[in-house]
Amino acid sequence: MWGRDKSIQPAGFSTPPTTWKSGLANPPPMVPMSERKRISPAARCDLFHVAHKVPAGDSPYVRAKQVQLIDKNPSKAISLFWAAINAGDRVDSALKDMAVVMKQLDRAEEAIEAIRSFRHLCAFESQESLNNVLVEFFKRAGRIEDELKCFSPN
Template identity: 60%
Template sequence: MEAARASVCKKSPKGKKDDLYHVLHKLPYGDSPYVRAKHAQLVEKDSEAAIVLFWKAINGGDKVESALKDMAIVMKQLDRSEEAIEAIKSFRGLCSKQSQGSLDNVLIDLYKKCGKVDEQIELLKHKVQLLYQGEAFNGKPTKTGRSNGKKFQVSIKQETSRLLGNLGWAYMQKMDYMRAEVVYRKSQIIDPDSNKACNLGLCLIKQGKYEEANLVLEQVLQHKVPGSEDGKTRQRTQDLVLEVRSMLSPQHFSDPLGHEDDYFKGLDRWMNELGPIRSKRLPIFEEISPFIDQLAC
């Protein structure tokens, strides 16, 4: 083990940064507290030792942003989410402006773990407000995201829709189905997908709006919403449709689209209007600005 540690701590010669050991364990090079913390976390699987070293890195100004996020993740795994929340709140001021968005994402995840729904809602509203004001993405139309080690580009409208979807789900945890419905509808206007359509349908069911719920869910079953081909989503949709139809008479099923057809055509027109950014705000925000202003209240 000591030999392995020495291998990590000794920086690989130039041109050999693809060293198999570092690639295999996804380890950075060097002998800093942060590097040793990552070794303890990923190789030794010693979470407590990793936390001690992450603290040392933070206090020593060594990759503070990465150390803070990585430490919070390890703490969450040890059911120390409350401690992780306090750590991020206390030390995020040492981090760059560009890192604040990712720190917010870690906080939201920690709030979920702790069941802090109100805090989660306020932070999600704040993040949506930043997008609306053009203060996110560093003024760019897209940002680079990562998932399972792969990079991908995320647009402002995709990020806005994602945040609104999370906000809708948070409202559902509080059984505030009216606000959840409003949020999910706005999310679907910006960037529709089948999962949020299902959640919107569930919100409508909870409010006794069975006809509206049936119309929304039929869109998924008829493959009119992106992601409708996903097996789990279709099964969930079918289960919800059965629940809805048990509440309705047969006459409601003769025209599955009804007046909602015009609504979805209107969404298409909205989406087609989204062109190159002419200012900090996307055109879609002009359509939903009253709703965004309400979020700030």
């Protein structure tokens, strides 16, 4: 079987058929750049928001998120989040996002007070999420008593 018989050719490697390479028997035809569809400005704007993970629109909350994520100006973003909260625009999200930005600027105590002061403006469904944010702040500050108060019924 493994002898040195010169009449038997080794199996070796062979090139697979072209249909194996692409997985397609008929690849799509090539289209010149001049004939391709152009992306409309509105679609391009939508792609921008998707790529940067910024909500679309022109509300106070959207402007704050743009300043936070695109302009990368946390101080200005905080003031715009305050404006969104005062305007009643996505208060739940604005309050949580503002607290996160404040934490990045080592203003955790101020973020805790903001959440405590304005959580009554938020929907009932978001109260647990706000508690989680507060617990994170309390853990970092070593405030165990306050952390436990978040889970006690009032």
